[in-house]
Amino acid sequence: AVPLVAAISTSISARNGLLIRNRTAFEASRKITTIVFDKTGTLTKGTHEVTRIVSLSSKYDERELLKYATAAESPSEHHISKGLMRKAKEEKIDIPPVTDFKYNAGIGVSGTVNGKKVQVGGFLLLEQLKKSVDEDKDEGVETKVFAIIDDELIGFITFADEIRESSYGAIKTLHENNIKVSLLTGDNEIVAKDVAEKLGLDDYMAEVLPDQKLDQIKKLQAKGEFVAMVGDGVNDAPALAQADVGIAIGSGTDVAAETADIVLMDSDPKDIVNLILFGKATYRKMV
Ligand code: ADP
Ligand code: MG
Helix, strand or coil, X not given: CHHHHHHHHHHHHHHCCXXXXXXXXXXXXXXXXXEEEEHHHHHECCCCEEEEEEECCCCCCHHHHHHHHHHHHCCCCCHHHHHXXXXXXXXXXXXXXXXXXXXXXXXXXXXXXXXXXXXXXXXHHHHXXXXXXXXXXXXXXXXXXXXXXXXXEEEEEEEECCXXXXXXXXXXXXXXXXXXXXXXXXXCHHXXXXXXXXXXXXXXXXXXXXXXXXXXXXXXXXXCCCEEEEECCHHHHHXXXXXXXXXXXCCCCHHHHHXXXXXXXXXXCHHHHHHHHHXXXXXXXXX
């Protein structure tokens, strides 16, 4: 009887927008007590439209800043990179090639452009490089990346992202089912708090590196929680592997999808609700 149930549940899962890669994890999904969401690209759309370009250097104006940052980001798969590429195209800026490209997950990128060492990343990168920005130039609820050229901080670029419409309903239904919902993001505190408040999340943590995402999952498990993690990025992979149920967003990176137990085909958080309710129903059928 099990193979038949398995076959039926596979076809139902496809209709529910789920690709089940690990049946055991799927069957365990009814036991979930806490869901941890990644923010960027998961609860939000990851649209990352450039909103401001602020130069802090007399050597590089806004156009030059955009040019160097985009060049250094060009090999990256991140929403930040895609947002920069669109803006540079719109501004008809020719992007010079980059060599020695490196991606430091949760921190930023680096590379050589026109013989200069270019680094682009968030607040954690600034901290690493022991640099800081004037408070009054540094406001707003936005994702922000800084550009450093040959060790000089030359400016920053901000991005607007939107919460997915379906995230609201998904979180409401999870709460109705007594599941706690929290957020782990590599983005800054201001953006994390804003998203957590708008969605009514139980908890959030900002500026979290990939290994710290993993540690947070372990901590929840040590407290007796049965944890699902939902993410889309390279930086989520360790946490997805550690979670009792790892769920990847379909539009995310290959690394996330390959690590996860379940992939959401339409990248829609509401399918997670389907997963849990459907997991409960399937289990009832099997016993
Ligand atoms: P989340 O955990 O919400 O998905 P990400 O890990 O995608 O967030 O990004 C976390 C932070 O790491 C970003 O806000 C940014 O500061 C930095 N970062 C990640 N990737 C890049 C990149 N390609 N360029 C610049 N900064 C990046
Ligand atoms: Mg993400």
